[in-house]
Amino acid sequence: MDFGRLLTAMVTPFDDQLQIDWERTARLIDYLIDTQRSDGLVIAGTTGESPTLSDEEKLELFRFAVKQANGRAKIIAGTGSNDTAHSIHLSKEAENIGVDGIMLVSPYYSRTSQDGLLAHFRAVAAEVSLPIMIYNIPSRTGVNIEAKTMLALAETPNIVAVKESSGDLDQMSAILAGAPSGFYLYSGDDSLTLPVLGIGGHGIVSVTSHLVGRQMKDMIDAYVEGRPADAAKLHLQLSPMFKGMFIGPKTRMVNPVPVKYALKRKGIDCGGVRLPLVEATLEEAAFIDALVDAYE
16 A cells, blocks of 8 residues: 655644643644645554554554544554564554554564564564554664565565664665565665665655655655756755754754754644643753754
């Protein structure tokens, strides 16, 4: 399945008690689809603070997103964990709810072998008929899904895509060179959207699209339509935002803290973050203010 070119890894809106705020969630979904032009939404991924969401909250989010989107965008449920049985359970529940696909992060903390990764993903894929996006983010999980492993997984009929957040263009090139027809590679890094398109990637699973999705979609469209110079110009304009939403005044900021702050500043209040995440510092907030002001 083609999930689209621009997918947003959606934040989870909370109220003042850090419980899911359904009114804010409805407004955010509409904003991402109608204003920021997202083709699809990844629900309860890393940006959605999945480690601190209960299974019940995740399932309610999946159900709510499917209803609110109402066919206007693909809904991809984050159902992966480092427990294969748990991943299977959540994936089957998500399928029953009616999501368009699931995203499975590589098992974290356990740091299994490449054979273990193959066995894990194949076990989940065997239990559902939904199209599956694999999520490779070694900086968070501690293990890289190597190109050879990904290509073996791509032979599984319902494993149809990978979100590559390794930052390794050589690895992505190897995947694209050997992938079967109908298997899509998405960048997991906003700053690599255009370079990944340039080597044959399909699109981006983005965080910054909460703020500049329309411009990102214009950049993608320009490249796909054969206007690389226009795409490059947009990439250069967007680059400070891509970098700035993750690299703060002194060190790397923790996703989704900066994007939630920036959304609130734009009038799309999605509340705070759950511990162990903490709010942006005064210095970080001033940095984000200046970044957004400069872009606007």
